Amino acid sequence: xxxxxxxxxxxxxxxxxxxxxxxxxxxxxxxxxxxxxxxxxxxxxxxxxxxxxxxxxxxxxxxxxxxxxxxxxxxxxxxxxxxxxxxxxxxxxxxxxxxxxxxxxxxxxxxxxxxxxxxxxxxxxxxxxxxxxxxxxxxxxxxxxxxxxxxxxxxxxxxxxxxxxxxxxxxxxxxxxxxxxxxxxxxxxxxxxxxxxxxxxxxxxxxxxxxxxxxxxxxxxxxxxxxxxxxxxxxxxxxxxxxxxxxxxxxxxxxxxxxxxxxxxxxxxxxxxxxxxxxxxxxxxxxxxxxxxxxxxxxxxxxxx
Numbered sequence: 001x002x003x004x005x006x007x008x009x010x011x012x013x014x015x016x017x018x019x020x021x022x023x024x025x026x027x028x029x030x031x032x033x034x035x036x037x038x039x040x041x042x043x044x045x046x047x048x049x050x051x052x053x054x055x056x057x058x059x060x061x062x063x064x065x066x067x068x069x070x071x072x073x074x075x076x077x078x079x080x081x082x083x084x085x086x087x088x089x090x091x092x093x094x095x096x097x098x099x100x101x102x103x104x105x106x107x108x109x110x111x112x113x114x115x116x117x118x119x120x121x122x123x124x125x126x127x128x129x130x131x132x133x134x135x136x137x138x139x140x141x142x143x144x145x146x147x148x149x150x151x152x153x154x155x156x157x158x159x160x161x162x163x164x165x166x167x168x169x170x171x172x173x174x175x176x177x178x179x180x181x182x183x184x185x186x187x188x189x190x191x192x193x194x195x196x197x198x199x200x201x202x203x204x205x206x207x208x209x210x211x212x213x214x215x216x217x218x219x220x221x222x223x224x225x226x227x228x229x230x231x232x233x234x235x236x237x238x239x240x241x242x243x244x245x246x247x248x249x250x251x252x253x254x255x256x257x258x259x260x261x262x263x264x265x266x267x268x269x270x271x272x273x274x275x276x277x278x279x280x281x282x283x284x285x286x287x288x289x290x291x292x293x294x295x296x297x298x299x300x301x302x303x304x305x
Contacts, residue, residue: 051249
C-alpha cells in the first residue's frame with residue numbers, strides 16, 4: 001500500500017475503534033440508569049434535519065458547531081451543558097467521511113498533507129495547556145480581525161492583483177510556515193476557534209491551490225474529533241438522541257456537498273473560500289461582542305448599588 005492508503009486505513013481503524021467505544025459506553029450508561037429505558041434514543045425528523053443541513057454547510061467549509069448550537073437552542077432540543085459534547089460526538093462521524101473522500105479524491109502531495117495534519121493534532125494535544133490561559137474573547141477578536149484582513153488578500157488574488165497559487169505541495173520555508181501555522185490552529189481549536197477558515201487562508205497565502213485546504217483541514221479534524229469525543233462519552237456529558245441525529249442525518253449531506261465542491265472550477269472554489277472566510281470573521285467578531293456585553297452585564301449585577 002502507498003502512504004496515502006495507509007493514512008486512510010489508519011483513519012478507518014480509528015473510526016471503527018471510536019464506534020466500538022461509543023456503543024459500549026452508551027450501553028453501559030443506559031443500563032446503569034434506574035430509568036434508562038424511558039429515555040428516548042431514536043432521533044426525530046428535526047434531529048435528522050439539523051444533522052443534514054449543518055453538515056452540508058460544514059463540508060463547504062463554513063463549519064457546523066455554530067449552526068448546530070443555534071438550532072439546538074432555538075428548538076430547545078439539548079440542554080446548554082450538553083451541547084459541546086453532543087457537537088463533538090455527533091459530528092465526529094461526518095468529519096471522518098469528509099476527510100476520507102477529500103483525501104482520496106483531491107490531489108495534495110502526501111508529505112505536505114501528512115505533516116500539516118500531524119501538526120494540527122500535535123497542536124490540539126500539546127498546545128492545549130498554552131492556549132488555556134488565553135482569553136476566549138481576545139482570541140475571537142484577534143482571529144476575527146486577522147481573517148477580515150486575510151479576506152482582502154484572497155480578494156486580491158481573485159482579481160489577479162496579488163499572486164495566487166495552484167501548487168499541490170509545499171517545501172522549505174513555506175512548508176515550515178504551513179506546519180507551524182497548522183500547529184497553532186490545532187491548539188486554538190481547544191478554545192472553540194474553528195480550523196476551517198484559517199486553514200483556507202493559510203493554504204491560499206502560501207500559494208497552494210485553494211482546493212488543497214479541504215483534505216488538510218478535514219483530515220486534521222477527522223483525527224482530532226473521535227479522540228476528543230471519547231472524553232464526553234465517558235463522562236456522559238452529551239445528548240445521545242441528538243448525537244445520533246447528527247451522525248445519521250449528516251452523511252448524505254456530506255456526500256452531496258463533496259460532489260458540489262469537487263465539481264466546481266478553481267475560480268468558483270476561490271469565491272467559496274472568500275465567502276467562508278468573511279462569514280467566519282464576522283461571526284467571530286459578533287461572538288466576541290456578545291461575550292463583552294455579557295461580561296459587562298455580570299459586572300454590573302455584582303457591583304454594590
